[in-house]
Amino acid sequence: MNRKTYMVWQAVLTVIVGVAVAAGVIWDNWIIALAAVVGGMIVLTILRRSTKDVTVDERNIASVYKAARLTFSLGIIGMGIAALVLIALNRDNLASTPASIGTVLAYITCGLLIINTVAYTIYNRQISGKE
Amino acid sequence: MPKITNNIRRLRFDHDEMTQDELARHVGCTRQTIIALEQGKYVPSIELAFKIAKVFKVKLDDVFQHER
Numbered sequence: 001m002n003r004k005t006y007m008v009w010q011a012v013l014t015v016i017v018g019v020a021v022a023a024g025v026i027w028d029n030w031i032i033a034l035a036a037v038v039g040g041m042i043v044l045t046i047l048r049r050s051t052k053d054v055t056v057d058e059r060n061i062a063s064v065y066k067a068a069r070l071t072f073s074l075g076i077i078g079m080g081i082a083a084l085v086l087i088a089l090n091r092d093n094l095a096s097t098p099a100s101i102g103t104v105l106a107y108i109t110c111g112l113l114i115i116n117t118v119a120y121t122i123y124n125r126q127i128s129g130k131e
Numbered sequence: 132m133p134k135i136t137n138n139i140r141r142l143r144f145d146h147d148e149m150t151q152d153e154l155a156r157h158v159g160c161t162r163q164t165i166i167a168l169e170q171g172k173y174v175p176s177i178e179l180a181f182k183i184a185k186v187f188k189v190k191l192d193d194v195f196q197h198e199r
Binding site: 057 | 156161176179
């Protein structure tokens, strides 16, 4: 299989998985959605391994890194602001649903920042020179 | 701002008009990466730069130049 065929299969599989996940949500059956996602990942891995051409190289990895960094930054800022607004607007009743959502978002934001800091520290140590 | 330029396009033509796809296969990257390199939109890793120089049997300096 060459790269073009792989890309076509990747697009087809993405549509199939998307439809299956939507069907799972509509029918309130998470097993369908989960099976579709896991199945799609397995089939894609098999297809990628049977592809002779290079499907991912350093430029793709650099793009993925930049996209992930932007997504993380925007996500953290967005969630942080949403958490602050939800808690601030409902500070008289912190047991209310919006305030609870704000609290959960605040914890997720802090958790992600901690994971990011730990991961950065580990990777930074791995590629640091020793004096 | 420092800029890295390259002679990949010329070197390909000097080597029996090697196609972008052939060069990509030789160095283990995609054709899109070779296109991006030739257009100066992407600066390769040291490893990829050495691989490209090796394919053309020239020194790294003959492929890539650092402009100030």
